[in-house]
Amino acid sequence: WCGSLQAALVSPRMAGLRVDFGLLLEPLGFIKALEWIFSIFAFATCGGFQGETTLLVSCQGVVNKTVTAAFAYPFRLNTVVFSAPDPKRCGGTWTDVYLVGNFSSSAQFFVMLAVLVFLYCIAALVVYIGYKHVYRQNSKFPLTDLAITIITAFLWLVSTSAWAKALADIKMSTGASIIPGIESCKAPGTTCHFASVTSMRTLNVSVVFGLLNMVLWGGNIWFVYKDTNLHNQSNRISQTP
Numbered sequence: 001w002c003g004s005l006q007a008a009l010v011s012p013r014m015a016g017l018r019v020d021f022g023l024l025l026e027p028l029g030f031i032k033a034l035e036w037i038f039s040i041f042a043f044a045t046c047g048g049f050q051g052e053t054t055l056l057v058s059c060q061g062v063v064n065k066t067v068t069a070a071f072a073y074p075f076r077l078n079t080v081v082f083s084a085p086d087p088k089r090c091g092g093t094w095t096d097v098y099l100v101g102n103f104s105s106s107a108q109f110f111v112m113l114a115v116l117v118f119l120y121c122i123a124a125l126v127v128y129i130g131y132k133h134v135y136r137q138n139s140k141f142p143l144t145d146l147a148i149t150i151i152t153a154f155l156w157l158v159s160t161s162a163w164a165k166a167l168a169d170i171k172m173s174t175g176a177s178i179i180p181g182i183e184s185c186k187a188p189g190t191t192c193h194f195a196s197v198t199s200m201r202t203l204n205v206s207v208v209f210g211l212l213n214m215v216l217w218g219g220n221i222w223f224v225y226k227d228t229n230l231h232n233q234s235n236r237i238s239q240t241p
Contacts, residue, residue, distance in 0.1 A: 036121035043114035051198030059090035074104035106166035153217035160210030
């Protein structure tokens with residue numbers, strides 16, 4: 001698209017920047033601006049998360065000692081280890097305890113898509129605002145825009161579904177259900193109680209924004225399609241007696 005835009009801009013017939021914010025009041029430009037804003041919220045709410053899981057451990061010489069495991073994006077939980085209850089590690093019975101699961105692929109796919117969408121929306125808005133005459137006089141631009149819009153809507157569906165499933169697993173892997181799987185807590189004289197885990201409301205919000213982005217991009221397919229010669233051809237055919 002960038003190469004075609006450059007070629008079109010240097011042509012005498014269509015050269016020149018013509019700033020016009022009027023397209024932002026039309027569905028095509030207005031929805032693109034919303035897609036740009038929503039992509040920011042999507043990667044910010046997911047990529048900026050930091051949390052921790054806390055246990056209360058009692059063992060030899062230790063009573064209700066707080067141990068924590070801090071985790072964050074991209075959620076490689078299998079590399080996150082709980083702190084030891086005390087320097088003597090409960091008399092040698094406490095071994096390194098790791099969280100379970102690696103959810104980095106789903107999280108990174110979701111954030112990467114949001115970042116790429118953010119960049120694409122900036123480029124598209126520049127074209128819409130400054131080179132609307134180029135966009136509408138060169139049939140390649142609307143067709144390329146349509147193809148990208150269809151693909152992006154599908155990718156939002158896939159990435160949001162994968163991220164929602166990963167988030168459900170993250171909640172399981174950092175919640176109270178982890179206690180039975182900790183071997184150190186089964187040692188004689190050692191007891192472990194789940195204390196807390198950081199609220200994941202922001203991650204829930206990221207899934208919501210993923211769904212909203214999917215709806216926006218899916219709905220925008222029609223408005224982008226209306227600017228293509230495919231729509232114009234279908235109109236001419238339908239009007240032919």
